[in-house]
Every structure is written in structure tokens, then in C-alpha cells.
Amino acid sequence: MWTRDSLQELIHGRLAGYKFIVVANREPYVHRFVEDRIVHSKPASGMATALDPIMLASGGVWVGHGSGDADHAVVDEHDCIAVPPEDPKYKLRRVWLTKEDEQGFYLGFSNECLWPMSHITFTRPRFDAKDWETYRRVNELFANAVLDEAGDDPTLVFIQDYHFCLLPRLLKNSGRKNLVVAQFWHIPWPNPEVFRVCPWKEEILDGLLGNDLLGFHLRYDCRNFLEAVDRFAESRIDYERSDVVRGGATTKVSAFPISIDFEETNRLATSPQVEQAMETWKRQLQLGDRILGAGIERLDYTKGIVERLRGLDSFLSTHLDYVGKLQFVQIAVPSRSHLADYRRIEDEVDRVTDEINWKWRNGRWKPITLIKEHHDPIRMVALHRLAKFFVVSSLHDGMNLVAKEFVASRTDEQGVLILSRFTGAVRELEDALPINPFGAHEIGDAIAAAVVMSPEEQKRRMTRMREVVARNNVYRWGGKILSTLLQFELPENPANTEVVQDSAR
Template sequence: MIESRLNGRKFIVVSNREPFMHRRKEQGTVECIRPASGMATALHPIMMASGGTWIAHGAGDADRETVDAQDCVMVPPEAPGYKLRRVWLEPELERGFYYGLSNEGLWPLCHITFTRPEFRPQDWQAYKEANRIFAEAVLREVDGERALVFIQDYHFCLLPRMLREMSGGKIVCAHFWHIPWPNREVFRAFPWGEELLDGLLGNDLLSFHVHYHCQNFLDTVDRTLEARVDTDRSEISKGGHVTRVRPFPISIDFAEDSRKAASPKVKAATSLWHQKLPGLKGRKLGASIERLDYSKGIPQRIHGLEYFFASHPEWREKVCFVQIAVPSRDNLSSYRAEQEAVDAAVERINSRYGTAEWQPVHLLKEHHGPDAMMALHQMADFFMVNSLHDGMNLVAKEFVASRNDEHGVLILSKFTGASRELPQALTINPYAIEEIATAIEAALAMPLRRQQQRMRLMRDQVAHQNVYRWAGRLLMTLFRVEHLEDDDDEHSLEAEPVIEE
């Protein structure tokens, strides 16, 4: 159990996005929601098992009125299991830290989607200030005791070094990087590269989804800083401190997702889909669910569908595609441009091939609850994840977990970490619309027996490499790092999850 392994240490998770948000409804009442986030979905069971503290930015319009005098609230509301401590950022600071440096700078830099990053000195200053504010929140929560701090993602590159220097060595830091790490030539474009890398090397353990991203990071440090990089042991020594760099592919709570997929609520949601979109009935269905983000390849997907209908006229009026694209960061020009590109692509394919009785693509730019999304998973004859670049992509795994019937075909971009774990998917180059069209035709023509064979293997993989095993391997490695034990035995523990389901 994670509590016994912590051995009296405080366990703290730090992320920008909060796992629960309070917002005011039109009627004036306050509701607590779980924002769409693969990271929050993966970490929630760990927090429930540890009873620790999650520190995050309070972004809900009713967040301030639901916390106590220490800016804390117990979550989830229906069965409180851990503490959420909210950090407040002034709007101008948030714009520079989150929308500026993080999402106009680091996000496009790390996702090789040919979107030019923007680097503004004032955003870098805001980024540093926000990291300092979070460091102070962590130290208040630690209160001089021993603690294990688990930092999430690219928003907090400077936080590990700050915590190491401000705590006097009482804090052990692990950092999970949820997005890709670019090669060293791409990273050279970042104006404050040495300072950012030095911040990350304040970690005791730095982890990525796949080995390739670990190698990119080691190579980047080797060519940028005065540090000893041991590629054989995947370690970096700087200033007498060792940072271990490891791949830990993140996953989902397969058993829980599979159980929910079989629930009456999901079955009822299927009927609601047919009521909402009556044109789906009697036709083959393709689907995709994600944030409206330029890294997800939504316009390319629609262009692939258009090419499919052009080259396979026999499938016209026989196939519908439902695209859920939840608006995201729409105050950034690059995201507004992506929305316009998606709208234009959908309008073109529907104008070109749609009839009075049939619409090829249904674009839904709105959030849907887990029951509705699982129902759509189960209805889909094929499900597409064609990200232009992704660290892992948990949506692909959620589709697999939802298919208790072992039917359906997953079409998956080869530029996702998930493609390394799910080779039974139909793998595509998301930039190649001919490949997308070919994969759609192959998915529609695939016999049920072949679908079952592929889906069964993918379900076995996701069930085995679940979120508990991910957390267990990562935390076991971190505990060994803290005790300075011989790393040679580390991989023998990979099959022993710390957290029990």
C-alpha cells in the first residue's frame, strides 16, 4: 500500500489544472465538476489511496467560496479522500505563465506540429513568479516535515530546484512530463534553456512516457549544460545531485472504466445519442473525442474522411462520423485558427457529400460526461486518434476499456506513445490523408472475429499496464532513489505495484 511505503512522509501532488472545480450554475447554485483531464483521471486513484494533498490553480468561479481559511477543500465531495489546496493567480500573471510561456512557448516547442512557438520575456518572468508562488504553497503544506512531492508537467520546470533550495533537502521531488520532449536541435530555440534544464535537474526522478523522450532529454542536457550525463544508467549529475531519468508509460484504471462501461447509465446514454442524432441509426459509425487542440490533428482527420468518401463512393450515406471537440484555450490565436480550420473542414465535407437525410460529420464542440463518452465508444465501429504528436494519449486506452464486447477498431497515430503499447490498432501517419482513408476502409471491412482478436489483446495490455502499475513502478523507483540503494535491482520491481486496486 502507498501509505506504508510513504512511512510518515507527506505526499503532495502539484499540477496547474485542479482535479475538481467549483463553478456557479445559472440558477445561482454551486456545482463541483471534474474537468476533462487525462492527467487528473490517472492521478485520482493514487490520491484516494494516499490521502495526500493536491496543490493546483483555483480556476473555478466559485472556487474561492468553497475553500477554508487555508484555501483547502476535501474532495471528492461525495466521498472525501484527500485535500485540494488551491493557489490563486492574478489574471495578468496567469496570462503570462499559463497562456503565454506554457502554452504559446513550451507546448508548441515540445509538440512537433509545425506551429511556431512564441517566446516573450514578460511571459518568462510570469512563469518564474508562478513557479515561486507554487513553491511557497508547497512549503506551507510541508510545514518543515519530510515530504514526497510529485510534480506534473511542463508548467513547473523551475519548481523542483526552488523546492530543493528552499526546503534544505527535506523534500524529495519526482516530476512526470506528460507531453513529448523534443530533440536537442528543437530545444535550442528556447531562449532560457539553461535555466529551465537546471530547474528540472532539481528533481530526484524525472519521468517521461517513452524511452525515446528520455533519450532526447539526456541528449539535450549533454549538449546544453556542464553536467555529467550517464546514458547507460540514464542519470544526470550536476552540482553533486543526481537526477534519474526513466520512462513510465501512464495508463488508466482499466477495471473501473470497464465496470462503468457495463453500467445501466451508459446503456441509457446510448439511447440519448440516437435521440440527439437520429441520422446515426442504421449506419456505420466512426467517432473521436478530444480537446480542440492543434496537436490532435482534427482537420487532417476530416480531410482523410473526405478523401475516403471521394475514393469509396459506395460508402456514402452509409457511414457517419461524430467528432467531439471540446473548446480549449480559445483566447490564443493559434487555437482560434484551429477552430476555424476544423469548422471549415467540416462545412466543406458536409456541403460536398451531405444530403437531406445524411450528414457525413457531426461536429459537437461541447463537453460530454463520462457516461455519454463511453456510450459513444461502444457505438463506434471505428474510433480515431490521429494526434500529430502526443506523449501517450489516454483517450485511445479509454476506448479499449469501454469495449467489453470486444468489437470496434482503433485507428491510432504512430506519433502517440499509445501506439507503442497497442500495436493491434490500425496505425497511421496523421499527415497522410490517403493512409487515413485506407485505415477507415479497412476498419469498416474488418470481420468481427478479427476485431475481437485485436481488441482482446489490446484490452489485456491496458488491463495489465494499468494506472496502479504505473504509479507503483514510479513510486517504488522514487523510494529506492531516496534510500540511495543500488539501481541495478530497480527493474526487478516493475511487476510489483505499490498501490492496490
């Protein structure tokens, strides 16, 4: 089984002498002013949560957008700071973006074009030429930062997500021969019929084919990508090996299902802090002996929050004996609120919550408690521990780490996971109750099955899911990607050369 120690052994052994650079739009630690103090926090990001343990093991460099209002105040003259702040293990290099950059690059092209195009949720992508130009310019900013950090040393560059489609080609076109470049695409890849509407599809594919290795969550996404390349990019594809040759260079396309640090979540779940937070939740919710259901995610139109609430309404309509005996808590963290589509989904979630609560309210009891704020991991794990059932109803998702976090939190081997068929996680967590989130009755039926499931059946299902998440952890994800990179012809490594010479003596 992959662990932090085995990943460190791989990094410190096979990759000794190489620099390791992660590139992501989001930074792993954010610094903000609170009155007259500077405080740091971790962002609400599954990607950052997954990568931080790998960076702790590697001691590399994270290149990310400095988004906190105190980020400038804590960096050195090279825009760098050692993190985690309380026990530094790696370097964070911050890239600064203007408000115009953020609008065009992040809110515009990344999240009004690429995000809806990649998620089949009936939200039309918006194609804006100015956003595309800003997206190109910001990719160039990050390329310059990576090249500066790499210098002339042999370097592995690991790029994250859809914000940097053009970055791999920019790095390769720099003429540097000391770089091996990999990228992981954290969201689904659209089928060719959807992708064909993008005015810049050829440039996007060319940029991504600058990678030596391109990873997706699922083989399904790999096939969609290869089909897009086949239709829209001049290249030669070896479908059996999942390789693309373009301009004499090869890109390997592979599936690497992402995961979490199971042991860390498992440890946290049994901590006194979580036990205390569970009591706080009980008081806050006035839970008493009611059955608790829960859902946690960003307020995003891909997450199926409205559909989930409609499913709860369907359950109550067919199981009147549970009126007043069941409570559902939905944590919905506001996200991308500057975009109209996100404001609309927030308004709809508010409206549907009010509608259902008005319909079923009985005295002081109401079925839905909607909380629109970010909570720290202790509070989230405590809610996982309390919930009899947990609903993940994404309309389209790459993986969904929230589902895995719920499983890892259940050290008591109880609780029921209700999981959308349109998540990558459903392929691994076969003992969850699968649902089509577009059918409210399916969600209602799954809730009905969950609330009456015996402790023995819960234990049987949860034990198997916990074994899967423990085995397929984030260190396995990182280790598989790095092991695949080691199959490439790496730049000459001075450290390894010295080892060979010493052996020859």
C-alpha cells in the same frame, strides 16, 4: 497486476509517515456557481483523470490552481478543501492566480512557448520575456504553497508537467532536507535542435535537474532530454544508468508510460447509465443502421482533427457505396480559445467540416457531426461503445489516453482503433490500425479496413489490446514511479524509525 489495493498497500506500508504532495496546474475538482447553487465538476484533463485514482489511494495533498468562480467560496482559511466533495479522501490546496498570471504563465509561456516547442506540429513557439518572468513568479507561488504543506515532515513531492520547470530547483534551493522531488513530463520532449532556440533553455534544464526523479512517457523522450542536457547544461551524464549529476546532486531520468483506471472504465461501460446514454446518442444522431465512427479530444492543433476529416473525405471519394451509410461524430472540446493559434484551428475545423458536409450531403444525411462541447464520462463511454471505429490521429502526442479509454470501454470486444504512429500509445496498442495522419489516404484506407473487418478479427485485436491496458494501468504507472522513488535515500521517517525500534525490542 497493479490495482488500487496494491498501490494503497505500497503507500500505507513503505511510505507510511511520509506526506505525499501532487503539484499540478489543473485542479481535480472545480467549483462553479450555477444560478444560486455551487456545483462541482471534473475538468476535461487526461492528467487529472490519471492522477485522481492515485490520490484516492494515497490520501495526500493536491496543490493546484483554483480556477472555478466558486472555488474561493468553498475553501477554508488555508485555501484548502477535502475532495472528492461527495466522499472526501484527500486535500486540495488551491493557489490563486491573477488574470495577468494566467495570461503570462499559462496562456503565454506554458502554451505559446513550451507546448508548441515540444510538439513537432509546425506551429512556431513564441518567446516573450514578460511571460518568462510571470512563469518564474508563478513557480515561486507554487513552491511556497508546497513548502507550507510539507512543513518539516518527510515529504514526497510529485510535480506534473511543463508548467513547473523551475519548481524542483526552487524546492531544493529552499534548504529543506525533508523533501524528495519527482516530476512527470506529460508531453513529448523536443530534440536538441528544436530546444536550442529557447532563450531560457539553461534555466529550464537547471530547474528540471532539481528533481531526484524525472519521468517521461517514452525512452525516446528520455534520450532527447539527456542530449539537451549534454549540449546545454554543465553536468555529468551516465547514459547507461540514465543519471545526470549536476552540482553534486543526481537526477534519475526514466520512462513511465502513463495509463488509465481500466477497471473503473470497464465497470462504467456496463452500467445502466451508459446503456441509456447509448440510446440517447442513437436518437440524437438519428443513427438508424448506419455505421458510426468517432473521435474525441480537445480542439488543439496537435490532435490532427483536420487531417482526420480529410481522411474521411478520402475514404468517401474511393468508396462511394458508403455515401449515406456512414456517419462520423467528432467531439472537439474548445481549449485555450484566448490564443490565436487555437482560434485558427477551430476556424479551420469548422471550415473543413462545412466543406466536406456540403460536398457529400444527401438529403438529411451529412457525413460529419461536429460537437464542440464537453461531455461527461457516461456520454463519452457510450459513444465509445457505439462506434464501429474510433480515430486518434494526433500529429504528435506524449501518450494519448483517449485511445486507451476507447479500448477499456469495449467490454463487447468489438470496434476498431485507428491510431497515429506519432502517439506514445501506438507502442503498446499494437493491434490498432496504425496511420500516418499527415497522409489523408492512409486514414481513408484504415477506415476502409475498419468498416469491413469481421467480428472475429475485431475480437482478436480488441481482446489483446484490452489485456495490455488492463495490465499497464494507472496504478502500475503510479506504483512504478513510487517504487523508483523508494530507491532514493529518503528523509528520516519517524514512523519507520518507531517500527525499527519496536522490532529491536
